[in-house]
Amino acid sequence: MKIAIIGIGNVGSALARGLAKTSHRLVLGVRDPSDAAAKTLAAEVKAELATPAEGAKSAELIILxxxxxxxxxxxxxxxxxxxxTVIDCINPLAMIGGSLALTLGHTTSAGETIAxxxxxxxxxxxxxxxxxxIMADNAGISPRPVMFMAGDHAEAKAKVATVLADLGFEPLDAGDITKARLLEPYGMVWINQAMFRGKGRNWAFAAVERT
Ligand SMILES: NC(=O)c1ccc[n+]([C@@H]2O[C@H](COP(=O)([O-])OP(=O)(O)OC[C@H]3O[C@@H](n4cnc5c(N)ncnc54)[C@H](OP(=O)(O)O)[C@@H]3O)[C@@H](O)[C@H]2O)c1
Structure with a gap:
């Protein structure tokens, strides 16, 4: 499938590297396609470079x-x-009262707003x-990291599930797009451990079951 990644900062470049190991075709949507760092990444992951709108138009699945x-x-x-199909991996964060916090929550979410x-x-x-x-490479992690997804369209979630599995995750359906209200604070649990509790960044959540 042709996948457009819009934004190639920490997450966009990590997903480009993770997806470069799969059979998906990539286009990187960047504000300045002539930028040297963007060209270097595109060459590394064998992706096309385009403006965000051109990249999104040419792809079947778009990652924000x-x-x-x-x-x-x-x-x-x-x-x-x-x-x-559009993957939204955005956490609606801002500094509030000196602390990193979610700006949306109980009554809506970034996922619903973007939809x-x-x-x-x-x-x-x-x-x-x-x-x-962990998005770029989780091959050494056992058990497989879980990755929840929330959305209203079953076929789109099935498509996203295959991409998550290709990236090494165990996809789990959390329900409709309003469940982004659960997944965004859940992202904050990871951020709190990684940034403020000394756990570092080299870990992920797993869903383990009694067999
Ligand atoms: N970092 C993580 O580990 C992590 C994990 C999970 C989720 N997230 C979420 O993922 C999102 C991205 O995080 P990040 O750490 O990758 O951020 P980042 O490193 O700051 O990268 C953001 C990217 O967005 C691009 N961008 C900014 N404004 C744009 C615009 N108007 N049009 C097109 N591109 C634009 C930037 O391009 P320029 O270079 O042109 O400015 C840059 O490539 C955030 O919402 C974050 O909450 C992050």
């Missing part, structure tokens, strides 16, 4: 790897994504629950 404060303008500038900006697209909240390093 953007900061929350830039997301509204950047997502709306992608154009009409009707019928396409509202993209009428006709099938938005799936996922890949917000671990650090970028």
């Amino acid at each position: 790897a953007l900061p929350w404060d830039a997301a509204e303008a950047a997502v709306k500038a992608l154009g009409d994504l009707s019928g396409k 509202g900006w993209l009428p006709g697209a099938y938005v799936v909240k996922t890949l917000n629950q671990v650090g970028a390093e």
Whole structure:
């Protein structure tokens, strides 16, 4: 499948490296396709380079790897994504009272807000629950890290599940897009451990069962 990654910071570049090991074709959507670092990454992961709107238009699945404060303008500038599957890995974070915190929560979520900006697209909240390093490579981790997803469209979630599995995750369906209200605070559990509790970044959640 052709996948567009919009934004190639920590998460976008990690997903590009993870997906470069699969059979998916990649296009990197960047503000400046002539940028030297973008060209280097594109060569490394054998991806096309395009503007965000061109990249999104050419792909079947689009991954939004953007900061929350830039997301509204950047997502709306992608154009009409009707019928396409969109992965939203954005945690709606800001510094509030000196602490890193979610800016949305009980009554809506970034996932639902982004779905509202993209009428006709099938938005799936996922890949917000671990650090970028684990997205690039989790081959040495046992048991397989779990990755929840939330969205309203069953076919889109099935498509996303295959991509998550290709990245080494165990995909688990959390339900409709309102469940992004659960997955975004859940991402904060990882962030709190990694950044403020000394656990570091080289770990992920797993779903383990009594057999
Ligand atoms: N970092 C993690 O481990 C992690 C884990 C899970 C989820 N997340 C979430 O993933 C998202 C991305 O995080 P990150 O750490 O990858 O951020 P980052 O390193 O700051 O990268 C953000 C990327 O977005 C691009 N960008 C910014 N404004 C844009 C615009 N208007 N149009 C197009 N591209 C634009 C930036 O491009 P320029 O270089 O052109 O500015 C940059 O490539 C965040 O919402 C974060 O909450 C992060």
